[in-house]
Amino acid sequence: MSKPVPADFWTQPVVPLARALIGTTLLVDDVGGVITETEAYDIDDPASHAFGGPRGRNLIMFGRVGRAYVYKIYGIHWCLNFVGGAHPGSAVLIRALEPRYGLERMIERRNLADPRTLCSGPGKLAQALAIDQALNGAPLDQPPFALFLGEAPEIVTGPRIGITKAVDHPWRFGLRGSRYWSRAFPKDG
DNA sequence: ATGACGATGCACT
DNA sequence: GTGCATCGTCATG
Numbered sequence: 404m405s406k407p408v409p410a411d412f413w414t415q416p417v418v419p420l421a422r423a424l425i426g427t428t429l430l431v432d433d434v435g436g437v438i439t440e441t442e443a444y445d446i447d448d449p450a451s452h453a454f455g456g457p458r459g460r461n462l463i464m465f466g467r468v469g470r471a472y473v474y475k476i477y478g479i480h481w482c483l484n485f486v487g488g489a490h491p492g493s494a495v496l497i498r499a500l501e502p503r504y505g506l507e508r509m510i511e512r513r514n515l516a517d518p519r520t521l522c523s524g525p526g527k528l529a530q531a532l533a534i535d536q537a538l539n540g541a542p543l544d545q546p547p548f549a550l551f552l553g554e555a556p557e558i559v560t561g562p563r564i565g566i567t568k569a570v571d572h573p574w575r576f577g578l579r580g581s582r583y584w585s586r587a588f589p590k591d592g
Numbered sequence: 593a594t595g596a597c598g599a600t601g602c603a604c605t
Numbered sequence: 606g607t608g609c610a611t612c613g614t615c616a617t618g
Contacts, residue, residue, distance in 0.1 A: 442610070450610070452603095459603065478600030480611050496610055526611045565610055585611095 408543075408550050413468035417443045417488035418574060421495045424485065425578050426556040429497065431532040432547040434505030436522065438497060439581040442563045442574055444484070446492030449568035453492035463540050465491040471548070473529075473539040480526030483534045485543060498525045498564070498575075501583040508533075524585040561588040 408427075415423070421443035429435045444451035452474070457465040463472045464486055472484040472494050484494040500522045502509055509521045509531040522528040529535070543550055557579035562570055564585065577588050 444610075452610080474610085475601065477609065477611050478602070482610065484610085498610085524611070530612095563610070567609085 413487035417445050417493035420487050422558050422576050425576050426553040428551040430549040434508050434532055436503035437501045439501050439578040439583045440499035441576050442496040444494050450566040464494050469543050471538050471541045481529035481535050482525040483529050499523050499585050559588045
């Protein structure tokens with residue numbers, strides 16, 4: 404963990420932003436680790452909650468950058484996004500991280516001890532870091548959030564997971580060689 | 593290893 | 606009523 408996030412970090416286009424977030428250390432209340440997997444979602448993107456313009460739950464995506472967008476999926480799991488990009492209506496889904504800090508609290512919350520699967524998926528990550536609706540709209544540069552850039556790592560790329568529209572956009576990014584992904588990336592990536 | 597399936601709430605038609 | 610930016614469990618190869 405090293406330098407804090409520069410002020411213009413969040414206003415770069417969302418795809419480079421999603422790449423830049425790989426290798427970043429994310430803490431929520433001192434629990435977290437190194438982000439190993441992200442996905443970009445943009446406004447002109449049928450798979451995005453922002454598609455079709457500002458309404459209902461997606462309003463946060465059209466608000467200030469550098470904030471959390473948290474939503475519930477399948478009635479059960481929470482998912483954490485970072486609002487950012489060159490224009491309103493874009494965000495980065497945080498899909499996985501390598502646990503480094505607060506392992507005991509993650510293990511409690513997940514009721515499972517294998518570090519490999521503690522945060523290997525957006526729903527698991529949210530559960531391990533106690534992300535829920537209460538953090539929707541919360542600024543990422545203030546507690547309980549803390550974010551620290553690392554050295555720029557090597558990145559692998561692939562199609563996004565779990566969507567049925569715009570399936571061919573290669574907007575999923577991973578920390579090359581990490582064992583802490585939700586699923587493998589296709590070869591060559 | 594891969595695949596089916598249910599859980600459970602809410603946005604949208 | 607339908608469809609999710611998912612996960613754990615169960616079954617089968």
